[in-house]
């Protein structure tokens with residue numbers, strides 16, 4: 001079998017599988033003990049009892065070196081081994097039930113198929129069991145009927161005899177272990193090309209290329225590996241304007257995922273079910289003193305995250321307290337808003353009224369963007385100074401007044417590049433809304449959220465259309481002019497860090513401050529938008545910022561390339577899952593449950609033992625060990641096919657094998673290829689015989 005032939009194994013004897021057909025292998029009569037070589041000679045090189053009654057054969061001095069066992073398979077330097085084909089070393093013949101009945105493929109018709117077991121009854125063993133059996137029978141072992149092989153004279157008896165010798169270096173020496181190890185080493189193939197010859201392709205490729213001209217896409221293609229995009233083809237592997245570096249991107253996505261799964265630790269008295277939503281979690285602080293609460297127009301509002309029952313997705317619910325719906329038609333604009341899908345507008349989903357909060361509330365549901373911040377929080381909110389270290393405290397305590405350490409409002413300047421990005425995105429959102437015959441109505445630093453690197457979205461759209469329904473309102477053109485005015489005020493606020501920067505009292509000061517930091521285009525745009533005398537349109541605004549729009553488009557396309565590349569890197573995330581699938585396909589197939597050759601021998605037996613090693617470890621008290629890192633480590637090593645060795649122990653703990661991950665990978669490959677060949681043969685209507 002290929003596995004044993006390649007292993008640099010120190011394996012001990014392999015227990016004969018219980019259900020092996022004993023009838024096939026008739027043990028040779030036990031040799032007479034007088035003719036058998038004394039084990040003292042084998043082990044120690046001499047026998048102290050040679051002339052004192054030891055009944056075993058003692059060869060002359062020149063022959064007394066421990067002989068190589070009469071291996072069923074010649075050593076690597078033997079000419080015979082060079083002629084052993086990979087097929088001959090492969091696992092025993094397996095014929096699937098569905099194919100065995102009506103198909104017989106001659107071995108020569110399929111060069112990859114090993115010779116059937118029945119044809120291997122000659123001197124050349126082809127399976128682990130045959131090799132082991134042949135070796136053991138040649139060395140005088142006989143089957144006791146329970147799967148264990150013992151010598152005519154019990155090992156314990158002989159051990160007692162040898163135990164009289166005091167050789168500390170050989171304490172615990174196991175003759176059988178050593179002999180079996182010799183056999184395995186004798187079967188070792190040292191030809192470096194052997195492995196490649198045997199597996200010219202990757203284990204999945206092998207079945208692909210070996211298969212007859214059948215080009216089925218399933219399931220094989222899903223198991224092929226996807227190559228990485230060469231780095232030189234990726235224009236910008238580092239952070240781009242819209243996409244952070246890979247590490248930061250992963251971190252941000254991880255944090256978003258975590259945030260989206262947070263739950264309330266204390267009972268906040270929120271309704272358990274709310275018109276098809278459940279698991280409400282407030283996104284902003286609740287139980288704030290009434291004096292500290294900011295109003296949303298004339299109303300108080302609270303933002304929650306909730307799970308929608310119909311799709312299981314997280315949504316953002318804005319509840320407006322104490323709102324009494326005057327007419328059902330007030331919800332009509334929400335219908336229009338829900339049809340606007342724009343990258344810079346938080347998607348409006350639906351609106352409803354409820355009494356679940358023990359009042360009359362309006363609730364508008366939006367798409368949820370975890371870990372988003374308002375523009376105000378991100379860029380304008382005064383940030384407290386970092387807490388000084390002890391040394392800093394001492395230094396400042398001596399050299400500067402103590403109030404230096406207090407939280408002073410820190411003016412934050414948005415980078416001009418980022419500012420233009422925000423301007424372009426918001427202008428684009430306004431354009432989309434105005435084109436739909438609506439007005440945004442709320443363009444404010446506290447209602448525009450930053451959802452990613454340099455990405456903003458206008459939130460709370462549609463809500464004023466419902467709240468102000470039925471009240472006297474300006475016409476649409478006026479509302480759209482107000483949008484542009486609010487847009488101008490927002491630019492001033494962002495440039496000066498002051499929400500009231502565009503009020504008549506502050507305007508001159510704000511313009512001066514803006515001049516110092518930002519280019520004239522920003523100033524010209526802001527002043528244009530804030531001038532109430534000129535009738536403006538969003539198209540004029542877009543004309544003014546056309547060069548910046550092109551720059552944004554380039555950045556957006558670059559972001560697409562970057563994200564595609566990131567996605568490419570994630571394609572192989574399913575590596576271990578595919579490996580697990582293969583184990584699932586191979587291990588304990590019910591249709592082969594009675595076929596000992598499938599599950600208890602050859603490659604499949606190794607895979608089964610490896611499965612036990614990975615998943616069924618127990619501690620010294622026999623308790624299951626559920627160590628995910630052990631599982632991941634093992635599977636990764638197996639996937640890579642490392643040369644590292646591990647010891648597999650049979651379930652009866654009577655035998656063990658030392659094998660490398662590379663060997664096990666080859667076993668998995670062989671077993672899986674067998675299944676694939678059977679599958680493709682069956683699907684193509686061809687001969688379905690495998691192996």
Ligand SMILES: Nc1ncnc2c1ncn2[C@@H]1O[C@H](COP(=O)(O)OP(=O)(O)OP(=O)(O)O)[C@@H](O)[C@H]1O
Pocket residue numbers: 283284294295303316346366367368369370371372373374377446447449459460
């Ligand atoms: N669609 C959304 N997805 C995720 N979080 C959101 C969404 N909309 C708003 N938020 C977040 O909810 C929180 C509260 O939003 P809100 O609009 O009330 O801002 P605010 O800072 O509380 O404003 P105000 O001070 O006017 O109340 C903010 O942190 C905001 O980032």
